[in-house]
Amino acid sequence: MRNKGIPALVCAGLMAGAAALGGAAPAAAQPAPARQGGPAAPDIRERLERIPGMTVVSVADKEGHPFYTLTYRQPVDHRRPHGATFTQRATLWHKATDKPTVLYTGGYTLAGGTASLTKLIDANQVSVEHRYFAESRPSGAAGDDWSKMTVQQEAADEHRLTRALRAVERGKWLGTGSSKGGMTATYHERFHPGDLDAVVAFVAPDDADNRDDSGYERFFRTVGTQECRDGLNAVQREMLVRRDALLPTFEAEAKAAGHTFDATLGTTDRAYEFAVLDQVWNFWQSGTAADCATVPDAKKATDDELYSWSKKHGFSVYHDQELGTNGTGPYYRQAATQLGWADLKFKHLADVRHHPDVYQPNSVLPAAMRGSYENRTVADVDRWVRTRGTRMMFVYGENDPWSAEKFTPSRHDSYRYVVPGANHGASIAKLPQADQAKAVATIKRWAGVQ
Missing domain, CATH: 3.40.50.1820 (Alpha/Beta hydrolase fold, catalytic domain)
Structure with missing residues (x-):
């Protein structure tokens, strides 16, 4: 899905270099001098x-x-x-x-x-x-x-x-x-x-x-090296294999931050899976091939090492507090009704997923904001x-x-x-x-x- 700030389900609209290269205007209000070529x-x-x-x-x-x-x-x-x-x-x-x-x-x-x-x-x-x-x-x-x-x-x-x-x-x-x-x-x-x-x-x-996501699927089959792709897929899979061990940490962090999931994703289990599904997309969206050297050996990494690396490289949490009318919710409404989304197959995760229907924009919207898609x-x-x-x-x-x-x-x-x-x-x-x-x-x- 994409972005959520700069992660996935929303597409990141403020990436440096493409548009926003400068800072906000200074707060001090004072008239500027007249310039040649235009009125004062x-x-x-x-x-x-x-x-x-x-x-x-x-x-x-x-x-x-x-x-x-x-x-x-x-x-x-x-x-x-x-x-x-x-x-x-x-x-x-x-x-x-x-x-x-x-x-x-x-x-x-x-x-x-x-x-x-x-x-x-x-x-x-x-x-x-x-x-x-x-x-x-x-x-x-x-x-x-x-x-x-x-x-x-x-x-x-x-x-x-x-x-x-x-x-x-x-x-x-x-x-x-x-x-x-x-x-x-x-x-x-x-x-x-x-x-x-x-x-x-x-x-x-x-x-x-929106029914044809072959372009996205082809991208994830060819981006970077085979070694990097295999390593990222293994980490993503291991995050779900170890769900029972890692979910308590996820829940404790959400509680400490005041994050809830009741109005959108519904449960911490669904929210955790959604974040894992977004990992590889976010890795490539914001990272580079040079980051492949940091990918841990999924089988050998401890729970803490796996979770810590993932949080720094694409594991981004979607929660009620930023998904409603005053957050990124309006984007997901557009994705659900007109813009479309990448409904990836995640074949390497099929046997460790609990929620096969979760990876779509209506999942992160309050009920009143959900909508039906039209492709015209x-x-x-x-x-x-x-x-x-x-x-x-x-x-x-x-x-x-x-x-x-x-x-x-x-x-x-x-x-x-x-x-x-x-x-x-x-x-x-x-x-x-x-x-x-x-x-x-x-x-x-x-x-x-x-």
Whole structure:
């Protein structure tokens, strides 16, 4: 499944190198000086405040330029624009109105960092919080209506925000994001192709057919060396073979941390098995082939050695406190209904599993957030990207399980690069020199900069 922060069931949306390379804006609020190429900061603020539904919450200085924290009123259902509304959080780092603007979508909560693309082309940056995450969730009954947590609705959110802010930032606009953020930027481009001048998506999974996980299965049969794969599988299996000995430690740690499982996975046994199933995925998502040297001999390792190594290399616990409406739950809702998930077979674990149905996103959702899957949306996006997408770039990591099912770009000025040996932190900076030069030249051409 994936990620849960940076583990598995959720796809990790904040991996360094792909998107968030800088820190959050400083808290001190002071106006930035005027810059050549654009109006002074007070004039920009006035323009922002004239946008219907836009509120400037605060302004701070970031590297000598104004950094605006914003809220924007959005329809809960864009098919009924005059119905219930909610406020979506966003930020604008403004440098100059004639510079390009990067629309950075983290795919989860509001990201405070600087996207690599922003640094590359010295752009303005708009960051947006995904609907139903953190403070961008409707209040009251509308906030509990998860039918409005869809790819199409979020794309419509970003469409309205982009069109509104284009009145302020008038240069080229490029969308970007990593992992779920890259997926979100791709969905925006598919449903509103007139908004952005280009899209650069990092490690964005494309689960075009949720019934076919052969790409993921093939990845785990071929990644790294046979020795490393065998060692990881043996550790994973031994964690379940020794379940009776290790479960008390798992339960004691959960109790000490205040973690419960009643509302989601249900029992500590199910939660333990789920964490074990995620281990190998997480090992490759965040680690490298160099980490293979640390894999213990599963048969010879003591219980403490086995458990301790696993906790440092992929054993990540899913619990009620971070899986509901205010945590990563909204992601799993999307995975369960539209984005899909890797339903791995785990043939080497068949005889030591207790819960063959547990490895799917509804398992980690409260009952009120669970949903039924439909494949039409992601299949449509996949077809559109392959046949009609224009000025789109996808960057993947060779050893990243999320990159096992990739978007295939069209021939319309669109490209795909794979970083050798890279995990979920794949970036343009890690590409071989020739590929890196081509990718940078393409992006700068799209952005209209030297």
